[in-house]
Amino acid sequence: MKARVHITLKQGVLDPQGKAIASALHHMGFAGVEGVRQGKFLELDLKSTDRAAAEKEVRTMCERLLANTVIEDYAVELVK
Amino acid sequence: MKARVHITLKQGVLDPQGKAIASALHHMGFAGVEGVRQGKFLELDLKSTDRAAAEKEVRTMCERLLANTVIEDYAVELVK
Structure with missing residues (x-):
């Protein structure tokens, strides 16, 4: 089975890379x-x-390693 | 209108970050x-x-800036 994970900055957190x-x-x-x-x-x-x-x-995995939940949200989606 | 862009390494291209x-x-x-x-x-x-x-x-934008099309694929999806 495959999982697709999106990790995005929470609203309100500055995103200098996006601004650049x-x-x-x-x-x-x-x-x-x-x-x-x-x-x-x-x-x-x-x-x-x-x-x-x-x-x-x-x-x-997201909570413990993949995302920094202080500043990031994550979404998990399973395929197949 | 919002666009969601996924940029992924092409199959066959080594992904050391993923391996880590x-x-x-x-x-x-x-x-x-x-x-x-x-x-x-x-x-x-x-x-x-x-x-x-x-x-x-x-x-x-993907072809010119966002993706390195030598090693990366991109997918564009429009929402709203």
């Missing part, structure tokens, strides 16, 4: 960009075939 | 993890309200 990208896009002439937020995206291959157990395990 | 995460998860006791691939995730706020034009513009 937005600024670069403006300089390149993409005036229609109002804002950019950058996050991380992880794809995990899991042995587990039990959907509920897999989701629970990935959430534990 | 997988290794860390194994050391923490998550033996069910067979592999991890790390990518980037961007959320763009766009002024445009024309879906087709927005998608074309974001694809151009």
